[in-house]
Amino acid sequence: MHFLDDNFLLQNGIAEALFHDFAKPLPIIDYHNHLPPDQVADNRSFDNLTQAWLYGDHYKWRAMRANGISEHFITGTASDKEKFFKWAETVPYTVRNPLYHWTHLELQRYFGIKELLGPSTAERIYEQASDQLAMPSHRVQGLLAGMGVEVICTTDDPIDSLAHHRRFAEEDRPLRMYPAFRPDKAMHLDDPPLFNAYVDRLGEVTNRSIQTFKEYLEALKSRHDFFADHGCCISDHGLPHLFAADYTEKELQNIFARTRRGENPSEIDITKFKSAMLVYFAEWDYEKGWVQQYHVGAFRNTNARKFRELGPDTGWDSIGDYRQGEALVKFLNRLDNGNKLAKTIIYNLNASDNDLFAAMTGNFNDGAIAGKIQFGSAWWFHDQLDGMTKQMNSLSNIGLISRFIGMLTDSRSFLSFPRHEYFRRLLCRLFAEDMQQGLIPNDIPWIGSIVQDICYGNAKRYFPFK
Template sequence: MGTAALHPDRLLPADPGTRKIARELYAAVQDLPIISPHGHVPPEWLAQDTPFKDPTSLLLSPDHYIFRMLHAAGVPLAELGVGGAELDEAGARRAWAHLCEHWHLFLGTPVRYWLEDELVGIFGFTQTLSPQTADASYDRIAEVIAGENFRPRALMEQFDISVLATTDDPCDDLAHHAALAADDTFDRRVLPTFRPDKYLEPGRPDFADLVARLGEVSGEDTGSYAGYVAALENRRRYFAEHGAVSSDHSHADVVTLALEESEAARIYAGALAGTATQDESTALRRHMLVEMARMATEDGLVMTLHPGSYRNHHEPTLEAHGPDTGHDIPIQMEFTRGLQHLLSRFGTADGFKLILFTLDETVFSREIAPLAGFYPSVYAGAPWWFLDAPEAIGRYRSAVTDTIGFYRTSGFIDDTRAFCSIPARHDMSRRLDSGFLARLVADHRLREEDAHQIAIDLVTTIPSAAFNL
């Protein structure tokens, strides 16, 4: 039965001289507050300060990295509490036992790195997960989360998260965010993020119902294209008034085009009637992405794009458990030609900001960095989702730094629903960036004092500038 101790030099360079520099850089950023400008923690957890139920619903069920690996090993998602499935105490223990029985599958993965960081650093459990330690680890975590000092608000303080952005439906009344903003006892920033994807997809079978609801909450008549656009503008302003700093967009591609208003209105009417063709629906969605950029120049929301996911790849899983249940798969992506129309219109517009994320790392050096190296509006988003692993983060730094340095990037994005993994993920990024900077210093490509300032800026001023914080 092994131990899960955390080595103080984990992820730092192996070369002794370079490691010494990296240690000093990491020491400067280790305890700085966390800025998390893109994530998926439910705001009601914080507004209601909801106690966590059990180890499985806290650590396993919300983390698609964990449950998709277990599913690949043959564990049914229903046994893991995925997709809203409710587990009783026995079910939650059984799900945790599945993780412990398959813990060896995670060797060498960032998932194991993060979870060991959590188990040791947060819960004080120092034995390696295994079938023999399943009950002991479950009981230890359950004991910790039962304490008053383990409520979500206490964890915001413990993790020192200064800014946490959530991801929210345009029709959300943002009552939880309003409650937090009005609470004088809570001094952390929890910001909504405008996520309009499904309202911009005219090919969806429920599109008419969605925009009808959009009309209800906005007070606009979405029976017409003009009313539809006005409703989106209305909700964006509402989000901005409630603290939002960005809008978040994820579609199959980032191809952009501009339709004549009469043509957009014709396709929109067809979409409401269910008669628009697939090509017409795609054209309107691409047109609406440009409209989102136009609106961003007016309301100031930073526009973030993260295309390149084949959503809901396994239809039986979608039918049984719903979306966001581990079977979104990356696909090849293209930015330069696709965004040319949008950037021709708004790439140099005052105040417009566009952060480009990708699941296709081949575009970092070929397209995203060169775009960010010319357009004042464009920033290179950090590796996220399938790319937020040590080697991929290193490749990202190597791919973009030659073209845009450090100050045209977004800062680290944890992009997680797994609340307790946030400090582990940000710490990983700080260690990796310290190592990357240390190698530049060791190669005499960067002065140590400059590396020190960059290390601090990467977790403070750079994300703050990119997201208008």
């Protein structure tokens, strides 16, 4: 077996049949990513490979820093070509990191380049790929079409105008792009000046004065309705853990009023406010038949010095070790008790909690919808061979992997979609190993249909896209 050949990761003929005959031909539903919608609507053309590949990619930035590359060549003022050469210098040292696989898969799938990237090939690969990126076929929409992408769901703040989504929706194209409602800033009471600036901006967008908690909820609800009117059917939350403290309406009114006056809320006030907001958002999601997503477990912006210099989402986050179970139970149970628990996907960032999350989702599957509560795909630091294997094994052992809605990119890069292929190859490898060992029937048509469901069919049925 050769590196990245047609049967990469496929260790036997069963895996090859499952992948090539069942998984490979399917379209892609990428239901969570951070792609910029303006670039999709504008059908952006990239000037060179660095712009398409390195801008905003904190996975690569972290590897370059670990390899001793100066920030000047990462987020600094070096030229695009200089930055690419430093990435090429780093790539050979990413061996056994998923970046090594992703890098070469992306070069093959988008540009037909099978050479290994390194200092000796950097110039040639940079020129070849950059030349192709100048072609109409390699504008943003062409890159997505070439990977068979059917749906993308971006990540959008409630105050976003959705102008780019609206403009794109007017075009008659096979690709569909939907917004996702991401109200993290609307809960961020931790920083009163930032929170109050956000409330003021929300007031401007909704054309109202927001002085009370009731007015705040009404403004946010109007944005939730606005998103629904523009095709949104998914919400998303990035949290260290779920918040599920008890609260009263009077407490929330007082907490909001004091914060609007510029007072610093206490830790318990912050927890109560976030707990309440999560419930409000979840109830609105249920009323509209949306799918809600919770990404939990990250330590964010851990390097204070670099956060001050470069800001968020620049590569200073890591796996957290929060206690997850108690609040997760209380939050889901509160919604379920009121019969207001929407379809829910929960993503875990600490692999030591995989079994907990796999078991937790089963507590609230009530038989109304197959796979209603999902243990989401291996996320962020676990978006790699070992991490995906562990997540799928926990789900298989404790839940129903056959009802799993599969992979997403969670990416800011238009060149990241071979991650779906990577996942599909690994999925076929797992099933083929069990078939070869006699752990499941050697029935390729039946297992192939399950593979197809996990790769595409389950997500197609799960999300209420229109």
